[in-house]
Amino acid sequence: MVSAAAQLGVFAACVVLFVPMGLAGWHLSRNKVLFFSGALFLSLAVGVHLSPYLPSLPHLLLLSSSSSRLLPLPSSFSSSCVPLLHRVSWSDSSAGIIGGGGRSWSWPPSIASTCGLARVSKDDASVLLNGSWVMVAGDSQARLLVLALLRLLLDPAAAAAVEPELFRRHSDYRAAVPARGISVDFVWAPFESNLTRLLREDLRLAPRAPDVLVVGSGLWHMLHVGDARSYGDGLGSIADAARSLRSPLPVPPPHMFWLGLPRLVNHMLNTDAKRARMNDTMVRDYDLEVEQRGLLQRDGGPFLLLDVGKLSRGCGQQCTADGMHYDGDVYDAVLHIMLNALVIESQQRI
Known part of the structure; x- marks a missing residue:
């Protein structure tokens, strides 16, 4: 975020630059060499005037970028740390207040120190996502990720207030963090065809692409179709549509994430149909299709896996x-893995 001093400096620089240039253009219109020489001198003067307020030109360009609004945080992140993002350790919470299960997670100290991985605070998340459009599309798993994000960005009372609307059955949801210009969209898209249409048609009509795009599917297909090969065909269509998703402006594509399937505990599922169709064998078959359909970045695809x-x-x-x-x-861990991955990707795009 640009400080008040920097904003005042920019305003003063504009006065210094444009008022004399306007006057010079009025009086020296017949002497173009003199005019442009004066303009060059004034431009250099503005640069000197602004230099104490702006730390670096790349930082200014990043702040003013209309493509990727993600602001990297100082760290030792590198692409070699991406495979380590999911290596979290779980332990019982002695206070029993972290989540309903009384479980907490953390990165092992060796990984955290080597890669700079850390939980992202509310303030740092707001800076990282400043001015960004975040879209999460999928089924109930995607809703839970959106809830984790809003719990991080909003104060507790505001986060609690969004839950009834967010979890309205089979509906979309939109939230905003006006102070940071952050928009968060949840799109109900439980089937692969829904996601393909979103990527191939709906987002092409949008003024711009999302800065962060998280999608995932599989649970509804497993329950209502139950054919892994058909699911894989749908994943191939999603991958093709995501590769072709480009803004009409010359800007980078969105940061894209694939929300993986959770572990299913068969005997705990709440209907006979779920217990009959959603088992470990089916989950393995569906996960294998994700691995083999060119969906993930490690296989040359567009999506980084969030391994739920x-x-x-x-x-x-x-x-x-x-x-x-x-x-x-679990979704808190997913969220922080995503945010740390965004820092890595943002550093790589500079």
Whole structure:
């Protein structure tokens, strides 16, 4: 965020630059060499005038960028740390206040110190996402990730107030953090065809692409279709549509994430149909399709995996009440992995 002193400096610089240039242009219109020489002198003077207020030109360009509004935080992040993002450790919370299951997570000290991985505070998250449009599309898993994000960005009372609207059945939801210009959209898109249409049609009509795009599917397909190959075909369409998602402006594509399937605890599922169709074998088959369809960055695809399956297995059976949806601990871990990944990607794009 640009300080008040910097804003005053910019205003003063504009006065110094444009008022004399306007007068010079009026009086020296017949002597273009003299006019442009004067303009060059004034421009240099403005640069000197602004230099005490603005730390560096790349930082100024990043702040004013209309493509990726993500502001990197000082750290030792590098692409070699991406594979380590999901290596979190779980432990019982002695206070029993972190999530419903009384479980907490952390990165091992060696990984945290080597890569600079850390929980992102509310203030740092607001700076990181300053001016960004975040879109999360999918099923109930995606809703829970949105809730984790809003709990981080908003004060507790405001975050609690959004839950009834956010969890309105089969509906979209939009929230905003006006002080930071952050927009958060949840799009109800439980099937792969919904996501493909969102990427291929709906977002093409939007004024610009989201800065951060998180999508995921599979649970509804597993329950209502139950064919892994058909699911894989849908993933291929999503990958193709995501690759072609470009803004009409010459800007980078969104930061894209794939929300993986959670661990399913079969005997805890709440209907006979779910217990019959949603088992470990089906989850393995569906996960294999994600691996093989060119969806993920590690395979040349557009999406970085948010491995909910690994995180939910780490948290354990005590972190779910229905065998499918997990306590806030898991989605808090997903969120912070995503935010740390955004810092890495933002550093790489500078």
